[in-house]
Every structure is written in C-alpha cells, then in structure tokens.
Amino acid sequence: MILRRLGKVFDPADHTLPPGCKEFAQSPQTLHFDAFTRVYFSTRSTDPSGATFRSHMAFADMTPDFATVLRVSAHTVLPLGDLGTFDEHGIFPMNVIREGGQIWGYTCGWNRRRSVSVDTAIGFVVSDDQGETFRRLGPGPILGPSLNEPFLVGDAFVLKAMGGFHMWYMFGQRWVTETAGSAPDRVYKIGHATSLDGLNWAKQDGVQILPDRLGPDECQALPSVIQWSGRYHMVFCYRAVHGFRTDPAKGYRIGYAHSTDLQRWTRDDAALGLTVQAGDWDGEMQCYPHLTVSGGRPFMLYNGNAFGRRGFGAVELSLA
Amino acid sequence: MSIDPTTAPFSWTKLGKVFDPRQISGRPWLREFAQAPAALLLDDVIRVYFSCRPPPDALGQYVSYSAYVDLDRTDPTRVLDVAQNPILTLGGLGTFDEFGTYPVSIIRHDNRIRAYYGGWTRCVSVPFNVAIGCAESTDGGVSFHRLGPGPVIPYSLHEPFVMSGPKIRRFNDLYHLFYIAGTSWKMVEGRPEPVYRIRMATSADGLTWTKLDRNLIDTVVEADEAQASPDVFFADGRYHMFFCYRYSERYRSHARGYRIGYAHSPDLISWTREDARAGLDVSDTGWDSEMVSYPHVFHVDGTTYMAYLGNGVGREGFGLARLATALNWGT
Numbered sequence: 001m002i003l004r005r006l007g008k009v010f011d012p013a014d015h016t017l018p019p020g021c022k023e024f025a026q027s028p029q030t031l032h033f034d035a036f037t038r039v040y041f042s043t044r045s046t047d048p049s050g051a052t053f054r055s056h057m058a059f060a061d062m063t064p065d066f067a068t069v070l071r072v073s074a075h076t077v078l079p080l081g082d083l084g085t086f087d088e089h090g091i092f093p094m095n096v097i098r099e100g101g102q103i104w105g106y107t108c109g110w111n112r113r114r115s116v117s118v119d120t121a122i123g124f125v126v127s128d129d130q131g132e133t134f135r136r137l138g139p140g141p142i143l144g145p146s147l148n149e150p151f152l153v154g155d156a157f158v159l160k161a162m163g164g165f166h167m168w169y170m171f172g173q174r175w176v177t178e179t180a181g182s183a184p185d186r187v188y189k190i191g192h193a194t195s196l197d198g199l200n201w202a203k204q205d206g207v208q209i210l211p212d213r214l215g216p217d218e219c220q221a222l223p224s225v226i227q228w229s230g231r232y233h234m235v236f237c238y239r240a241v242h243g244f245r246t247d248p249a250k251g252y253r254i255g256y257a258h259s260t261d262l263q264r265w266t267r268d269d270a271a272l273g274l275t276v277q278a279g280d281w282d283g284e285m286q287c288y289p290h291l292t293v294s295g296g297r298p299f300m301l302y303n304g305n306a307f308g309r310r311g312f313g314a315v316e317l318s319l320a
Numbered sequence: 321m322s323i324d325p326t327t328a329p330f331s332w333t334k335l336g337k338v339f340d341p342r343q344i345s346g347r348p349w350l351r352e353f354a355q356a357p358a359a360l361l362l363d364d365v366i367r368v369y370f371s372c373r374p375p376p377d378a379l380g381q382y383v384s385y386s387a388y389v390d391l392d393r394t395d396p397t398r399v400l401d402v403a404q405n406p407i408l409t410l411g412g413l414g415t416f417d418e419f420g421t422y423p424v425s426i427i428r429h430d431n432r433i434r435a436y437y438g439g440w441t442r443c444v445s446v447p448f449n450v451a452i453g454c455a456e457s458t459d460g461g462v463s464f465h466r467l468g469p470g471p472v473i474p475y476s477l478h479e480p481f482v483m484s485g486p487k488i489r490r491f492n493d494l495y496h497l498f499y500i501a502g503t504s505w506k507m508v509e510g511r512p513e514p515v516y517r518i519r520m521a522t523s524a525d526g527l528t529w530t531k532l533d534r535n536l537i538d539t540v541v542e543a544d545e546a547q548a549s550p551d552v553f554f555a556d557g558r559y560h561m562f563f564c565y566r567y568s569e570r571y572r573s574h575a576r577g578y579r580i581g582y583a584h585s586p587d588l589i590s591w592t593r594e595d596a597r598a599g600l601d602v603s604d605t606g607w608d609s610e611m612v613s614y615p616h617v618f619h620v621d622g623t624t625y626m627a628y629l630g631n632g633v634g635r636e637g638f639g640l641a642r643l644a645t646a647l648n649w650g651t
Contacts, residue, residue: 172414
C-alpha cells in the first residue's frame with residue numbers, strides 16, 4: 001500500500017531547535033491547520049554528564065504534502081516535569097487531538113530508575129494557543145501502571161470514534177537480561193483503553209491486542225490508527241527484545257493491522273509493503289510510525305535509522 | 321462533674337514496648353525495625369503485622385519485608401510466636417515493589433484475607449517511589465501472593481508519586497482505603513525529602529478505586545507538614561482517625577519528629593482535627609521519648625488498644641497502650 005516514498009522530509013540538523021537540543025526528531029505526530037500541517041516530534045538535549053539524554057517536544061509546520069518545512073518551533077513547547085514526577089527526564093512522544101476549541105496532548109513521560117533504566121506513564125496536557133505551548137492539568141499521569149501492566153505505560157494514540165474516545169498504547173510486561181550481567185531489556189505490548197471524556201480511562205489491564213510475530217518477547221510500540229475506506233488501519237513498530245540498537249536484523253520494523261470494529265484486529269505486516277534497502281536513511285531501522293490524512297491524502301510519517309537521530313520521513317499510502 | 325467523651329482527651333495507659341526485633345534470632349531478614357503495626361484478630365491470638373529490614377547492603381541501602389507476631393489475646397504484652405518467613409516476597413525486576421513491601425494493612429472479608437501494602441522502587445533523581453499493591457492469603461494470613469505484578473491503585477493527576485501507608489477498612493458495605501500521597505519533593509540540605517498528605521479512596525471490590533482526590537487532614541505545624549498512618553475506626557457513633565505528623569525538615573529529632581494526631585468525622589469525608597485529644601505523647605525517658613508515630617487502634621474483647629512506634633520510627637520495635645475508658649465499637 002505504498003504509493004510514493006518521499007524519503008526523509010525533516011532533518012533536525014537543518015534547523016534551530018528548542019533550547020539545548022541538537023539531534024533527534026522522533027515520533028512525528030500531526031495536527032492539521034487550514035494552510036499547513038504541524039508535525040510534533042521529540043528532540044533531545046544532553047544532560048550535564050554527557051552520558052544521558054532528555055527528550056523535549058518541538059514541532060515543524062510543513063506544507064500538507066510534507067515537501068516543504070515552513071517553520072520550526074525554537075521555544076519551549078512543554079517544559080519537563082518537576083523533581084520526582086513521572087515526566088521529569090523526558091517527554092516522548094506526544095499525541096495531539098483537537099477537542100472543544102483546545103488542543104489536547106497525550107504525552108509519554110520518562111523517569112529514570114536504578115535497577116532498570118526507566119519507567120514511563122501517560123500524561124495529559126492542554127493548549128489554549130493553537131498548540132504553540134501546552135500546560136499540565138496536574139503533576140501526575142492520567143494513565144500509569146496497574147495490577148497487570150506493571151510498568152512502561154506510554155505511547156498513547158487517541159481517536160474519537162464510535163461514540164467515545166479510544167486509546168491504543170504500550171504497556172510493559174517484563175524486564176529480561178540477555179546474558180548474566182547485561183543491562184535489562186524490556187518487553188512491551190500494545191493495549192486498548194476507552195473513555196467517555198478523554199481524561200478518565202478504563203484499561204483492559206494486561207490484554208495484548210495484536211499477535212506476536214517474533215515470539216513472546218517481541219516488543220510492540222507506538223500504535224497509530226486512522227479510518228479510511230470504511231475500515232480502521234493501524235501501524236505500529238516492533239522489534240526483537242535484545243540487540244535492537246546495533247543489529248539491523250533485530251531492529252524496529254513497521255507492522256500493520258486492520259479492523260472494522262476497533263476491537264478485533266487482523267495483523268498483516270506484509271500488506272504495508274514498506275521494504276528495507278541497505279544504505280538508505282531507513283535501511284537499518286524503521287520505527288515510530290504515524291498515520292495521518294493531510295491535504296486529503298493518507299500518509300505515514302516514521303523514523304529511520306538510529307531511532308530518528310537524523311529526522312523523519314514519509315510515504316504516501318494507497319489504503320484499501 | 322462528668323467527662324464529655326466527645327471533647328475530652330483519650331486516656332491511654334502505656335504498656336511499654338512489646339516487641340523488639342533485635343531480640344529475634346534465626347531470621348536474617350528480620351534484623352531491625354518493626355514498623356507500622358496492624359492487627360488481625362484470630363481465635364486465640366492477636367496477629368500484629370509489621371515491617372522490618374535485614375542489614376543494609378554495601379551501599380547502606382535497605383530493603384523491607386513484612387511479617388507478624390502473635391500476641392496473647394488475654395494479655396497482648398506477651399509475644400507467643402513470630403513469623404518464620406516474610407509474608408510476601410519482593411517484586412520482580414523493574415516492578416514497583418522490587419525493593420520493599422512496607423507498610424502492610426490486612427482485612428478479612430468474604431472468607432478472604434487481603435493485604436494492601438506499599439511497594440518500594442529506587443529512582444535516580446529522588447531516592448525512591450512508592451505505590452500500593454494488593455495480595456491475598458489462603459493459609460490464614462501466614463503467606464500472601466500478589467494479585468498481579470503491578471500496583472492496585474493508580475498514580476493520577478493530583479497524586480503524582482509516593483502513594484503509601486495504606487490502611488484498608490470496610491464501612492457501609494464499601495472498602496475504604498486511607499493512604500498518603502506525595503505532593504512534592506523538597507530539597508533539604510541537598511537531599512530530596514517527600515512531602516505527603518492523607519487521602520482516601522473507595523471501592524466495591526477492593527480492586528477498582530474511586531479517589532476522593534483531596535486532602536483529608538489540614539496541616540498544623542507547617543504547610544509542608546508530613547502526615548502518615550491514617551488509622552480510622554468507627555465507635556460511639558462517629559469516625560475516629562489517629563495518625564502521625566512531623567515537620568518536613570530536620571525531623572530526626574525530638575522537637576521536630578513524629579507526634580500522634582487525632583481527628584473525627586461524621587461521614588469519613590469532613591474531618592475535624594483535634595490533636596490535643598490524641599492523648600498519647602512522648603515519654604520523658606525510654607524507648608518512646610524522642611518520637612511517637614504510626615498509631616494503630618484495635619479493639620479486643622471489650623478493650624481498646626493502640627499499637628505505636630517509638631524512637632527511630634520503629635527501629636527498636638513497637639509498643640502498646642490501653643485505653644482507660646470504654647468505647648462502643650458496635651455499629
């Protein structure tokens with residue numbers, strides 16, 4: 001279903017980013033205006049130690065065909081959380097929707113842990129200035145761990161459909177070590193939650209909605225859903241649990257599923273048809289996909305090699 | 321002249337320290353501390369759950385376990401037995417309770433014995449975070465198994481971290497969970513200290529909770545007063561809460577350490593704080609001369625007792641006091 005490959009459409013090295021940020025434009029997610037399409041992404045600053053990053057929200061306003069960058073935010077779109085909060089060490093990604101004259105943002109907040117590297121939870125932020133800046137309604141998350149989703153709840157994607165709000169998101173299942181003494185790697189899956197108001201959510205608590213392709217330790221993240229031609233289409237990314245940072249054979253690829261009722265999904269990765277060609281900007285890794293209808297045409301934005309360190313690209317889709 | 325029970329201070333007779341973990345041998349996980357006592361009445365004994373610690377690791381960091389002692393029902397100052405093992409293992413890698421299960425509160429209902437407990441993880445920018453877990457026992461409260469690897473009540477917009485100190489109760493056919501929730505981390509002499517307040521949630525099944533989402537008890541000593549151990553019971557036609565409170569800074573001292581407070585309520589939501597009525601303060605000398613904290617009030621065979629901690633927040637164990645007057649615990 002790839003109609004046209006646009007290649008990389010945004011490279012952070014070509015622009016001035018928010019304070020302290022130089023590289024990374026991860027997890028592009030759109031907000032539509034009459035004259036342009038705004039693409040929110042996460043970029044990174046380096047901690048004073050030089051050893052760790054912090055992710056920050058930024059955006060690029062682009063022509064609806066993603067051919068031209070019109071403007072890049074150089075200001076702080078959303079400050080990180082206070083000491084000890086769930087989003088103190090990074091916000092990545094953020095999904096935005098228009099609701100009641102406001103822009104609502106569903107964030108994934110990161111905080112560092114001792115025995116494992118991180119935990120995440122889903123936050124809620126609101127913009128009253130057309131998405132230039134966002135504010136929190138409170139210091140805590142709106143969706144975090146529960147009995148059967150013990151950690152790493154994040155990557156929310158929200159769609160208003162069938163009389164309510166639907167959220168697809170990531171939840172952690174377990175941390176596993178490849179060999180004795182190696183750093184723990186996480187296993188996560190995609191779940192589904194529903195809400196009447198977009199703020200108070202009911203999770204299924206531990207129910208994985210997509211089958212595994214790489215076995216029980218497959219990691220599934222960043223779901224994105226649109227309705228087109230009478231059915232719902234989902235893209236997401238998946239990878240092996242170990243070795244995914246350095247071994248292109250174990251790195252992220254983009255998966256696809258479709259549904260008519262938002263409850264039962266048929267996974268059919270091959271139908272997407274996004275091939276991998278060594279040497280390309282996305283020849284080692286394809287990740288963090290986002291489905292959007294821009295200028296009346298369906299596109300998928302996504303990141304390539306090195307988790308989007310050098311930006312994001314796009315394909316135009318022919319969805320059936 | 322008569323004493324009005326709705327305004328007079330409670331009159332407690334201190335019975336002394338009844339359990340000192342440092343005198344127990346053969347249990348490497350029980351070296352020091354017997355914190356946050358919580359009673360479960362059995363036929364012959366009062367089983368008092370508490371939380372304890374093995375020696376710290378090479379970096380000086382502790383983990384915590386929960387266990388119990390059985391006290392003589394006719395003379396609760398007599399220890400009859402001590403748990404052979406912790407009632408609950410620590411959580412798995414990366415889970416909320418990987419580094420501690422403290423404190424614990426037990427309830428028996430519908431032939432079930434359930435524990436709600438604080439689970440501790442270790443963080444980088446602040447020393448720890450705490451969330452509330454749930455576990456059940458099928459052997460009379462000797463051992464418990466988790467209902468899941470995650471916590472049972474969520475962090476939320478206005479309860480962002482450090483949810484701890486659960487006390488599970490059942491009033492009016494609903495489970496009530498009293499707990500504390502952190503409001504901020506305050507830098508004190510270069511070290512983050514949590515500020516927390518007393519909160520409440522209700523549930524029909526004990527698993528899905530509706531938060532009241534507001535502080536129950538006003539602060540007294542300072543705006544950042546830390547409050548803990550919200551211990552609620554119903555007697556004489558009203559709800560009573562004993563709790564403890566302290567300053568947010570330099571609280572490891574006599575002057576600024578934990579004291580026991582008191583509040584009452586007609587409806588569990590609106591509380592009137594009257595610390596002067598708590599009736600249990602530090603002693604001039606001895607094991608509870610520096611601070612008193614973590615009150616738990618229970619009723620056995622017509623007598624009301626308070627279990628509480630003394631100096632070092634329970635490092636040396638817990639003690640008991642007996643209420644001099646009768647309270648009607650009937651419903």
